[in-house]
Each structure stands twice: as C-alpha cells, then as structure tokens.
Amino acid sequence: MTTVQARLNAQLAQPQLADDGGIRHFLGVEGLSRTQLENIIDKAMGYFDDGGRLINTDELAGKTVMNLFFENSTRTRTTFEAAQKRLGANVLNLDIARSSTNKGETLRDTLWNLEAMSADMFVVRHSASGAAHFMATEVTPNVAIINAGDGWHAHPTQAMLDMLTIHREAKKPFDELSVAIIGDIKHSRVARSDIAALQTLGVKDIRVIAPKTLLPKGIGRYGVAVFEDIDKGVVDADVIIGLRIQNERIGSPLLPSTSEYFKMYGITESRVAKARPSALIMHPGPMNRGVEIASSVADGEQSVILKQVNNGIAVRMAVMAMAMAGQDRAKLG
Numbered sequence: 001m002t003t004v005q006a007r008l009n010a011q012l013a014q015p016q017l018a019d020d021g022g023i024r025h026f027l028g029v030e031g032l033s034r035t036q037l038e039n040i041i042d043k044a045m046g047y048f049d050d051g052g053r054l055i056n057t058d059e060l061a062g063k064t065v066m067n068l069f070f071e072n073s074t075r076t077r078t079t080f081e082a083a084q085k086r087l088g089a090n091v092l093n094l095d096i097a098r099s100s101t102n103k104g105e106t107l108r109d110t111l112w113n114l115e116a117m118s119a120d121m122f123v124v125r126h127s128a129s130g131a132a133h134f135m136a137t138e139v140t141p142n143v144a145i146i147n148a149g150d151g152w153h154a155h156p157t158q159a160m161l162d163m164l165t166i167h168r169e170a171k172k173p174f175d176e177l178s179v180a181i182i183g184d185i186k187h188s189r190v191a192r193s194d195i196a197a198l199q200t201l202g203v204k205d206i207r208v209i210a211p212k213t214l215l216p217k218g219i220g221r222y223g224v225a226v227f228e229d230i231d232k233g234v235v236d237a238d239v240i241i242g243l244r245i246q247n248e249r250i251g252s253p254l255l256p257s258t259s260e261y262f263k264m265y266g267i268t269e270s271r272v273a274k275a276r277p278s279a280l281i282m283h284p285g286p287m288n289r290g291v292e293i294a295s296s297v298a299d300g301e302q303s304v305i306l307k308q309v310n311n312g313i314a315v316r317m318a319v320m321a322m323a324m325a326g327q328d329r330a331k332l333g
Contacts, residue, residue: 025136025323030196044311065089066114079312124147162308170238183243281304285308
C-alpha cells in the first residue's frame with residue numbers, strides 16, 4: 001500500500017471508528033481493516049438461527065432510529081426498517097417530500113432539529129457524494145450515522161451484504177476467489193464499495209467488465225483486471241456480480257440500446273457456463289431482465305439474488321447494533 005493510500009484510509013477510518021477501534025458510524029468500507037469487516041460478517045451471522053432464519057433481539061430497545069432517504073429506494077429502505085424492528089428500535093421514517101428541506105430549510109438545521117427529538121441514529125441515503133460523512137463530522141457527530149448510499153461514492157451496507165452472501169455461499173475462502181463485476185462501473189457506488197471490500201478481505205482476482213463508455217478513467221489503478229469482452233472476463237470466475245443499468249444511460253452515447261447491451265454484456269446461460277460450475281450469480285437489484293441478466297440465469301440454481309436480500313437484513317442489523325454500541329461507549333468514555 002502506498003503512503004498516500006495509507007493516509008487516505010486513515011482519514012476515512014477516523015469518523016467511523018471509536019477510540020477503542022469499534023464502529024461508531026458506518027460510512028464506507030474504505031479505511032476499515034480486514035478484521036473489522038470480518039467482525040461485521042461474524043456479527044451478521046449471529047442473527048441466523050440453526051435453521052437459517054433471522055432472529056429478533058433487543059439490542060436497540062429504547063433507541064430511536066430515523067430513516068432519512070433523500071433518494072428513492074424500496075429494497076434498501078425496507079430491509080433497513082425490517083432490521084431496525086428486529087433489533088427492537090423505535091423507527092421513524094422522514095417524509096422527505098414534505099420535509100422542511102423542501103421549504104428552504106438547510107440540511108444542517110433539519111438534522112439539528114431531528115437530533116433535538118432524541119434521535120440516536122440516522123440512516124441516510126442522499127444523492128450527494130459525501131453526505132453521510134458530512135453529517136458524521138460536521139453536523140451530528142453524537143448521532144450514529146449509517147450510510148445507505150451517497151451519490152456515486154459508496155453503498156457500504158450493500159457491499160457487506162454481498163460479502164456475507166459470498167461468505168455463506170461460496171465454496172472457497174475470499175483469498176482464493178475470482179470475482180467478476182459486470183456493468184456500469186463508472187456510475188456505480190455498489191461497484192466501488194464491492195471492490196474495496198473484496199480487496200480488504202483478500203480477494204486477489206477482481207475483474208471489471210464493461211464497455212469503455214461505462215468504465216471510469218484510470219480504473220486499472222484500482223488493482224483490478226479490466227475486460228471489455230465479457231466472454232473472456234467471466235472465464236473460471238467463482239462469483240459474477242451484475243450491476244443495474246440506469247434508464248437514463250440508455251439511448252445516450254454511453255449506451256445505444258438495451259438490446260445491444262444485452263447482446264454484448266448480458267449475463268446469459270452460455271456465459272455463465274464459462275465460469276466455474278459452482279459460480280454464484282449476484283445482483284444488487286433492482287434487475288432489468290433481458291438487459292443485464294437473462295431470466296433463466298436470475299431464477300436459476302446458481303442465483304443467490306434473493307439470498308442477498310435476506311442477508312441484507314442481517315448485515316444492516318449488525319452495522320446498526322455495532323455503531324450504536326460504539327456511540328454508547330464513546331458517550332460513557
């Protein structure tokens with residue numbers, strides 16, 4: 001690791017970590033160590049009973065969690081709320097469309113008012129990259145902040161639910177895996193967070209597969225192998241992760257048509273056959289069937305897409321419980 005990267009990781013870790021090394025906020029996977037990511041996975045595993053069903057706990061009993069979704073979301077918001085209720089929290093969902101921020105109030109004032117209502121935790125999704133970090137460092141540092149996705153920057157709980165899914169379903173340890181990520185790498189916060197988490201957990205063979213128009217400049221510097229040919233990129237992969245193509249890209253110079261994209265980059269049965277026989281098929285959702293992935297693959301035996309959703313509840317339980325415990329220790333210390 002370069003000196004610059006080490007310094008960046010230290011800066012990214014600072015607002016997230018309490019003095020004892022525990023999680024105080026969960027803003028991104030960057031800056032967290034392999035041990036810290038493994039602790040999240042282990043904590044999430046503890047929320048399954050012997051039959052693989054999710055359990056309920058009282059770890060957030062008496063705590064008030066506010067969900068602040070400044071961007072539309074169904075899957076992420078719903079699984080966060082399910083996780084909060086399983087932890088025994090008091091849950092409040094802010095109606096952003098009717099909030100005071102739409103009446104001219106600053107985000108800072110809105111957050112201070114919510115904090116005054118005895119909020120213990122904010123789960124935040126925002127279109128601005130760095131919004132969660134801003135809240136944790138500049139506005140409400142004494143409220144646990146969980147990043148539910150910010151701009152193109154990060155989606156750390158999605159990355160960790162992907163890591164939990166791989167941990168539970170893959171037949172190899174992380175160090176021995178080959179992982180292929182296919183789709184709009186350039187605009188994907190999921191891709192950024194997945195790559196960071198995979199690297200931290202020891203995955204050495206990470207491949208990104210996309211047309212040039214959907215690859216960020218300098219992607220090779222991220223320590224990944226870059227492929228424009230999907231048929232070459234998926235060979236012997238242990239995990240294939242498809243990414244959603246956003247509708248606004250279709251018909252633009254970045255992406256001429258959905259049919260052309262599916263022909264060149266769709267995850268089909270013939271392409272999955274080039275990967276390992278036990279390869280996992282993953283997708284963060286929502287899926288565009290017939291664009292990013294064939295229905296026969298999405299619903300096939302190798303697909304773990306629905307398991308990702310269930311694992312998302314466990315991971316979100318884990319990071320919220322750990323962050324709240326970190327905040328409580330900081331206030332006592």
